[in-house]
Amino acid sequence: MPAATPYLCVDLDRLRRNVRVVAERAAAQQVALRPHVKTHKSPEIARLQLVHGAVGITVATIGEAELFARHGCEDVFIAYPLWLDERAAGRVRELTEKARVAFAVDSAAAAANAGRLLGRTPVEVLVEIDSGQHRTGATPEEAGAVATTAVRAGLEVRGVFTFPGHSYAPGAAESAARDEAAALAAARASVEAAGIEVRVVSGGSTPTSAHTDTSVVTELRPGVYVFGDAQQWELGTTTPDRIALSCRSTVISHSGGRAVLDAGSKVLGADRAGWSTGHGRLPAYPDARIVLLAENRAVVDMAGAPLPRLGTQVDVVPNHVCSAVNLVDDLWVEEAGALRAWPVAARGLNC
């Protein structure tokens, strides 16, 4: 049992359903599924994804890759444009002794640097493409030159990938999926025009998943879908009855005629997109909004509903579940009326 509220709890039936539904859809679409485990950072959930047919996992850091490889994940893609130094290259080399490993490059300079440091290490690279989020990534037109540099530096090129993160806005999913397909198709053509085979064209995000162009994309890397969160709820990509993670909290005050919960940004995360209607949502009170989030308090405007009594437990769905999970050492899983701990084993592994 957790010491007290607030704690994050997982509805195992919903989690299993979310994992299964997305796996079945990928199978029906004949695209490979390589889920991003940065969302849950939990070996137990990665195993569940692999049992349901995931071809491997996606991570964001070498540290996450090391952790999941130690827990038996044998095929790991670090979807991150690593800028390697001697020490990082040594870690990648060691990793290849435990798992099939790939990572991202998004420039000729990064590819040359990686090739120089990794020599004949059995590792593959994918060229990251910017499909519209403008975060990292080469342009589709640059992909061929990046891939060529990688090959000349002695690296094996697996293909191209993007994260259409500009799908995270109301009504943006469909156009972001179109951008994703156009950018990946152009990048594939650019790499092939350089005479380099493209075996994998990887995309995907939870919001775009209903709109993926499977004539282009051969692999998907969604993350948040395992749990869902208030962002996905407000974007319309999930519904409250399918959200598998929430923060159990206690009503500690009625100050100012509002319900104040003991869940704050130190367990929910402080993420708030411009279009979010608050700092998290309460499934039991869909009209209520968290109007102020402090480090250890959420102030809830109940929108006319009666205040839940002091001491009552209330569940809060965080805005961005990846941030919430990264704040705790354990998820508490409800099964057969009891709670057991699943370690967030990769929590805090930022490097």
Place this chain on the structure above:
Amino acid sequence: MPAATPYLCVDLDRLRRNVRVVAERAAAQQVALRPHVKTHKSPEIARLQLVHGAVGITVATIGEAELFARHGCEDVFIAYPLWLDERAAGRVRELTEKARVAFAVDSAAAAANAGRLLGRTPVEVLVEIDSGQHRTGATPEEAGAVATTAVRAGLEVRGVFTFPGHSYAPGAAESAARDEAAALAAARASVEAAGIEVRVVSGGSTPTSAHTDTSVVTELRPGVYVFGDAQQWELGTTTPDRIALSCRSTVISHSGGRAVLDAGSKVLGADRAGWSTGHGRLPAYPDARIVLLAENRAVVDMAGAPLPRLGTQVDVVPNHVCSAVNLVDDLWVEEAGALRAWPVAARGLNC
């Protein structure tokens, strides 16, 4: 040594100076200093504050109180309106065997509940007052009734306190300090009118600290001042050369003509006030702004400055240092050219 960037590093000279300056000001003003350790969650820094004359510490949770009591802090105020149950009351009772303990009540109901559960435990309460942030707290006028209920329930009342958190906006510090003084003076009068002695009138926040009305306030509880952060920089309560904590990061990409760093919201925190100019600041590039913060990336518009070379290390000051510190297991302290780890021992202790 940390495995790689990103990691949080502390400039020890600046930290010591910040601790000393605020301690000296409090001594000159003849107010007690009871720093809020939720900012650093580090026993080493609490010891430094106590050595410089702090009368005790402030925490936000029972878990933080337990941790710091185990590390020798003998006087702990839980500045949080606890809604106790049997289990939490047991923890408070145990805590009183190790330290002098006080906690907050902000309603007659909470005071009655606490008195019922704590019986004759040697613990004190302070009545929390809402001075304008509208988070938790009774109105000043209610303070007497809350204190009366506490006394009748068998609790010892130490005094009244507030957190003038509405000071966190440009130009708001002075008026928030006036609100703080007015609310606390009225609350003191209300409690005294009920025939209950007020021994402590506690206030303070880092932004208001230059404006404290010491004719009213007898104790201050600032937290962020030990480090400073980008919020304090942009509020004008500190300057970049006094900020004692930053996130060391590496330039991993020049995608889109911008510098992309490997520090993201999973090490900086996602806090962003409406008035912040970005998602953190770069002291070496004061005109640059972090225009996009992902979980493991910060995208920096360099505002015309040349892009730092790929692989270069760059320091980022987080917007809200309390959130950043709570994301890591260790702070890395630079002293005599070497780095050593200070555990963030109370990280994640949300309950």
